[in-house]
Amino acid sequence: MSDVSPDNLDPNALPQLGAELSAAVAAAADLNALEAIRIAALGKSGSISALLKSLGAMSPDERRERGPQINGLRDQVQAAIAERRAVLEAEALDAQLANERLDLSLPAPTRRRGGLHPTLRVMDEMIAIFAEMGFAVAEGPDIEDDFHNFTALNFPPKHPAREMHDTFFFAPDENGERKVLRTHTSPVQVRTMMSQAPPIRIIAPGRTYRCDSDQTHTPMFHQMEGLVIDRTVNMGHLKWTLDTFMSRFFETEGVTTRFRPHHFPFTEPSAEMDVRCDRSGGEIKIGQGEDWLEVVGCGMVHPNVLRNCGLDPEEWQGFAFGFGVDRLGMLKYGAPDLRDMFASDVRWLKHYGFSPFTPLSPLNPG
Numbered sequence: 165m166s167d168v169s170p171d172n173l174d175p176n177a178l179p180q181l182g183a184e185l186s187a188a189v190a191a192a193a194d195l196n197a198l199e200a201i202r203i204a205a206l207g208k209s210g211s212i213s214a215l216l217k218s219l220g221a222m223s224p225d226e227r228r229e230r231g232p233q234i235n236g237l238r239d240q241v242q243a244a245i246a247e248r249r250a251v252l253e254a255e256a257l258d259a260q261l262a263n264e265r266l267d268l269s270l271p272a273p274t275r276r277r278g279g280l281h282p283t284l285r286v287m288d289e290m291i292a293i294f295a296e297m298g299f300a301v302a303e304g305p306d307i308e309d310d311f312h313n314f315t316a317l318n319f320p321p322k323h324p325a326r327e328m329h330d331t332f333f334f335a336p337d338e339n340g341e342r343k344v345l346r347t348h349t350s351p352v353q354v355r356t357m358m359s360q361a362p363p364i365r366i367i368a369p370g371r372t373y374r375c376d377s378d379q380t381h382t383p384m385f386h387q388m389e390g391l392v393i394d395r396t397v398n399m400g401h402l403k404w405t406l407d408t409f410m411s412r413f414f415e416t417e418g419v420t421t422r423f424r425p426h427h428f429p430f431t432e433p434s435a436e437m438d439v440r441c442d443r444s445g446g447e448i449k450i451g452q453g454e455d456w457l458e459v460v461g462c463g464m465v466h467p468n469v470l471r472n473c474g475l476d477p478e479e480w481q482g483f484a485f486g487f488g489v490d491r492l493g494m495l496k497y498g499a500p501d502l503r504d505m506f507a508s509d510v511r512w513l514k515h516y517g518f519s520p521f522t523p524l525s526p527l528n529p530g
Contacts, residue, residue, distance in 0.1 A: 181211070182240050185212075185241045186240065188201050189201055189244040190244070192252070194256075195249065195253070198249055219231055219234065279513055279514065279517030279518055280517055280518040282493040283505060285518050286490075287489050290369070290388055290487070290492070291369065293413060294367045297409070299390060300365065300367075301369065302352050302355075302367070303369075303370060304346075304351055304352035304355050304368065305351075306345060307334070308345075308351045309341065313347060313351050316351075316354045316472040317350050317351075318429040318466050318472070319430075330347070331345075331347055332375065332383075345372075346372055346373065347372060347373065349368040349369070349370050350430060350486070352370070352389065353366070354472070362480050362482075363395075364393040364394075367388055367390045368389045368391070369387070369388040370387065371385070372385060372386070372387045382502055382503055382505070382506055385490050386488070388489050390405070391483075392405075392482050393465070393470075393480055393481070394481070397481055398481075399433070402483040403423065405483075406462065418450075419439060421438065421439050421440070423435045424438065426463075429466070430465070430469050431464055431466055431484055434461070434462070434463035434464075435461075436458050436460070436461050436462070437461075438457060439459050439495065440454075441456070443457075449498065459491055459495065460485050460488075463483065463484065463485075464481065465481065465483060490505050493505065
């Protein structure tokens with residue numbers, strides 16, 4: 165490159181320097197090389213920058229003569245760099261687009277992988293049925309405190325559900341309180357009664373957690389509870405609600421249910437409802453056989469629960485129920501073991517799952 169410096173400034177050498185810089189700019193192969201040329205010419209220590217700094221030491225006549233020449237050289241090089249940068253950026257973008265090109269005309273895979281889990285399908289069906297019956301959906305946190313999960317629901321201090329063998333407890337916090345993974349979605353009922361004035365008609369779907377694992381129980385499972393609070397609610401309304409739901413859910417009039425007396429701290433009187441089924445042959449079939457499978461616990465809301473939630477049991481009463489969503493999926497779709505629903509086996513999901521594109525069509529209808 166031409167030897168042009170403030171101490172050896174030959175006006176005739178400026179055009180040659182400009183030509184050399186322009187040639188170097190045009191030959192820059194990428195943006196990094198172009199940036200190196202810009203710094204060498206126009207940076208703080210660049211050749212053109214040094215010439216511009218020398219103008220202050222020149223006499224007025226010299227400055228009047230050489231100033232336009234040096235400024236013209238700077239503008240020429242800046243314009244050449246800007247033009248070359250635009251070209252290189254366009255080339256880089258074209259290369260990126262070509263590398264990331266996706267051919268949307270390629271045929272879609274003929275084999276689907278995975279599908280909609282039966283639990284999600286069942287939960288959507290349940291919500292739709294109860295919505296038609298006038299229920300709203302309510303939700304709450306998975307991690308609960310003792311009051312919402314136990315005390316407000318009339319659990320005595322020494323109740324077995326408060327023990328480690330039945331409940332997942334967290335380590336005590338700085339106040340000595342031990343949070344729990346909720347053992348049911350009943351805390352959602354408590355939160356609703358404490359925040360919403362009656363009448364109330366809600367369902368509360370969600371995950372629940374208990375230390376239990378066998379063919380029909382898992383440590384984490386899905387539950388959907390319902391709550392109705394009004395002035396004239398009775399057990400007849402509860403029975404009609406559950407029988408109507410079961411008939412619509414299984415899409416048949418042949419569903420046979422039975423109610424058995426039971427005990428829950430938060431309801432009085434309490435009952436469990438079973439559905440008739442056939443569990444032979446490795447499948448569960450509804451509407452036939454002589455077996456029974458418990459699907460829902462229910463009862464009238466205990467007066468103590470109403471008081472704990474700020475409601476007067478002399479004025480308000482209600483009923484509550486809780487379904488095992490996964491267990492209903494077993495019954496409706498013939499899965500023999502609840503644990504398989506959480507085994508992450510794609511082969512199982514392919515057999516029992518549903519297509520996300522046609523939710524009403526099983527992946528394996530045969």
